[in-house]
Amino acid sequence: MIKRCPQHGFFRGEHCECGSSGQLLLDETKTEQLGRLVAGGLRHFPVDLGLEMDSRGWVDLAKLGLVVQNRHHWASKELVIALVESDSKQRYEILNDKVRARYGHSVNVELDHPENMLPxxxxxxxxxxxxxxxxxxxxxxxxxxxxxxxxxxxxxxxxxxxxxxxxxxxxxxxxxxxxxxxxxxxxxxxxxxxxxxxxxxxxxxxxxxxxxxxx
Ligand SMILES: [Zn+2]
Known part of the structure; x- marks a missing residue:
């Protein structure tokens, strides 16, 4: 589930790290449904959902918000942001009103993350x-x-x-x-x-x- 702590923002699970039980935004089932849809749109089938993806994998965040709302009446751009920001695996990132998956693509993208320097x-x-x-x-x-x-x-x-x-x-x-x-x-x-x-x-x-x- 996704919740919001008044002090620390979005988080997953029952309690924020500070102990606050926060405000419930999405239950377990809806978090999974939204997660699957966002993963599909940003990793696997953007075109099927009517999303335009650039060569680096970026998609318009407002457009993705409309797409998820179309599919699930309770969903919204704000909940996509909550999903992205509360994800401990950092699957996605948001920059300048665009959103993308950081990894896991089956569609062809040219990612531009920093070069690995580990030996x-x-x-x-x-x-x-x-x-x-x-x-x-x-x-x-x-x-x-x-x-x-x-x-x-x-x-x-x-x-x-x-x-x-x-x-x-x-x-x-x-x-x-x-x-x-x-x-x-x-x-x-x-x-x-x-x-x-x-x-x-x-x-x-x-x-x-x-x-x-x-x-
Ligand atoms: Zn907190």
Whole structure:
């Protein structure tokens, strides 16, 4: 659910970090419905929703507000803003009355996030995926960019949602960058990249992966 704290703005869950229970804007179900629609419009099928997207992935915020209101009578541009600003994964960003997804596109966009400067990046995979990636390189089947993690723990954690026995692949990002592979920082957790050739990849031994703390 999305709520508003009078002092700290939009937040997800029951309480703001300050302890305030805030004002309820959207319940769980509607937050999911709005989230799916916004993800569809900004990542996957803008044209189907009548949205114009520029080459960097930006869409007019007011127009998106109309689109969501058309689909759900309770939705609005203000709730899109609340959805964006309360999202801890920073999926979206708003700038100058435009909004875009920061990552996760299946439509063709040329993103312009800051260049990644981390020397090593990590990718969590199943055993079978890992074997294949080490042969053919790291690329996304359905998206333009592949999403890597900034630490081995995060990569391992991501992979646990897909497999019971994750492998973590290490990418030598410094070497790949020197060879012209474009990698961009999305947030503290995620770096997106064009295809990374297999020669920059190796598999981490299980003992080299610090297990994340349980939350
Ligand atoms: Zn607060």
């Amino acid at each position: 090593m990046l990590y990718y969590g995979a199943s055993e079978e995926e890992a074997d294949r990636i080490l042969e053919i390189g790291l690329k996304s089947a359905s998206q333009k960019y592949v999403h890597l993690s900034t630490t081995p723990e995060k990569a391992w954690h991501v992979a646990t949602f897909r497999t019971g026995n994750p492998r973590v692949i290490k990418a030598d990002a410094a070497l790949a960058r020197a060879a012209g592979v474009k990698m961009m920082t999305v947030n503290d957790d995620i770096v997106i990249s064009e295809t990374i050739p297999a020669r920059f990849l190796c598999i981490l031994a299980a003992s080299d992966i610090p297990k994340p703390e349980k939350h």
